[in-house]
């Protein structure tokens with residue numbers, strides 16, 4: 001950091017949007033960090049909760065009230081004591097009021113509706129981090145969730161993804177993650193104004209800045225940005241790491257938003273495939289073949305649709321790449337419940353309804369979205385594993401057919 005944090009008039013205020021298994025876990029770790037760094041961050045962390053009724057102590061209560069009184073998310077992260085500075089809030093607009101760091105952490109299918117509600121109700125200079133693993137697809141266009149958020153809310157949004165099982169991290173078992181964040185040039189502090197002496201208290205409206213990225217069609221998208229006012233501490237890699245890193249959660253900061261986002265989203269399709277083959281009675285050798293081919297399809301996808309921006313190194317070296325692939329195909333929910341579906345001879349949607357207590361499997365919708373995008377582009381045959389997973393979900397492909405799909409003529 002370029003100046004002593006105490007010299008700034010304002011502090012970064014954090015809201016976590018989402019409160020499922022991972023949403024609540026991330027709220028826990030950032031709330032621990034804000035408590036430890038009161039010069040940089042407001043201590044209280046708002047957590048927006050999709051309100052629902054829960055049965056506690058033989059009474060039907062609002063989940064938010066239970067979280068705020070018991071300091072436990074009894075539905076999505078039971079038996080984990082939460083820091084008392086997490087404030088569960090059922091109003092999305094109220095939860096983001098005055099927050100300049102927005103952490104998006106909910107199943108990807110809800111992000112469109114969330115952005116519609118947030119538009120016009122956030123600080124213009126807010127910055128986002130998306131912990132969401134998924135993509136959005138419209139016709140023949142695919143968008144990374146962080147870019148979707150950035151475009152719709154006119155803010156800069158980075159991405160956090162890695163080999164992260166929420167329940168293990170909530171229990172403070174060590175792991176790593178990757179954060180892709182490209183500090184917008186307008187947020188970089190020069191030595192002259194690093195002490196906040198030029199404190200901008202006009203709501204950050206001065207200056208014109210843009211975030212630029214190339215979308216999956218190769219078009220350059222330019223989003224106007226409002227600079228973070230200088231009476232806040234800086235908001236760069238160092239502060240992002242300070243917010244997310246814990247003794248049990250090691251953060252690697254990178255710039256590759258595409259690699260981090262695609263690795264996290266597409267591995268869920270591969271995890272379903274691993275569960276299917278294991279449920280079918282095959283073991284590690286079959287799963288390894290699926291993982292290897294799955295990673296090749298992820299890399300091919302990144303090369304085909306984001307050739308100028310992806311850094312393939314991310315997929316090989318970062319937790320958000322191979323690390324996530326391994327953990328997802330051996331111990332995460334998409335793998336576990338697709339295996340269970342095959343073992344019980346029922347659909348995975350049925351298992352999601354009956355076994356997950358409201359949690360969501362991102363692989364099902366991601367498989368359908370990615371397949372529809374590849375079909376719209378006429379390239380689905382170049383991705384036989386992704387195609388097979390959709391076929392299995394639709395009961396058009398038998399598991400015994402999988403080896404034949406990869407056999408060379």
Ligand SMILES: NC(=O)C1=CN([C@@H]2O[C@H](COP(=O)(O)OP(=O)(O)OC[C@H]3O[C@@H](n4cnc5c(N)ncnc54)[C@H](O)[C@@H]3O)[C@@H](O)[C@H]2O)C=CC1
Nearest residue numbers: 019020021022023050106107110132133164165166359360
């Ligand atoms: N759970 C994990 O171990 C990890 C999850 N992730 C990713 O984090 C993201 C969030 O997943 P989780 O926190 O695990 O969620 P979850 O699957 O545990 O819970 C589902 C959440 O969706 C909410 N919800 C239900 N209907 C809704 C609606 N109409 N609008 C808005 N929210 C609604 C529920 O209240 C609940 O908070 C996903 O993209 C997932 O892939 C990433 C790493 C680890």
Ligand SMILES: O=C(CO)COP(=O)(O)O
Nearest residue numbers: 162163164165332333334
């Ligand atoms: O992303 C995850 C592991 O890194 C969690 O995956 P699941 O949603 O399949 O549990």
